[in-house]
Amino acid sequence: MNLNEQPARFTAPGEVRLVRTLPGPLERVWDFLTDPAKRARWFAGGPMEPRVGGKVELAFHHKKIAPGETPPEQYKAVHESGFTMPATILRWEPPRVLSYTFDEDSDVTFELTPQGERVLLVLTHRSRGVDLPAVPGYASGWHSHLDLLLALLEGTPPPAFWANHLRLKEFYNAQFAAATDTPPPSV
Secondary structure (H helix, E strand, O other): OOOOOOOOEEEEOOEEEEEEEEEOOHHHHHHHHHOHHHHHOOOOEOOEOOOOOOEEEEEEOHHHHOOOOOOOHHHHHHHHHOEEEEEEEEEEEOOOEEEEEEOOOEEEEEEEEEEOOEEEEEEEEEEOOOOHHHHHHHHHHHHHHHHHHHHHHHOOOOOOHHHHHHHHHHHHHHHHHHHHOOOOOOO
8 A cells, every 4th residue: 555655644523634745846736736637637627716716616537547447336337427526616825725615515625835846735624514434535535546646746657546545445444443433434
């Protein structure tokens, strides 16, 4: 399992944080967060209005980021047909901070800090509701997608998305259960 520096941490109830050091420069990483074509290569495409209150349409097409892979049964429909998720920009501070709503009850914040020729990325996903069982899924999902982003920025072959995601989901379910003293959800 590639944990690239450190695994995600459950930093508060309903909150997960991932920290990565990525190849820069800062503007290049910002483009991969905000440009729909670049974002589609590692996460989800779709238009983004570049302003606070701007609308975002996250267009997930896992078949494009994991071509030739057979998804797990539970993700087959999503993999083949894709889906879209509306979002609203909460913070727009180019090229350092981007935050938007995610799903119906959470938000995600990307904070970028230059570190010489590299860029420190801090991704924080917060649940605004009480859907705590979803938090390990956010951890494994973001970790899997950030592994793709790192490979793109480094120009290296990407890991097998679905195999990586399943390993990470099992890992984070166990970590979350240990951190919250709850039984792990089934994978």
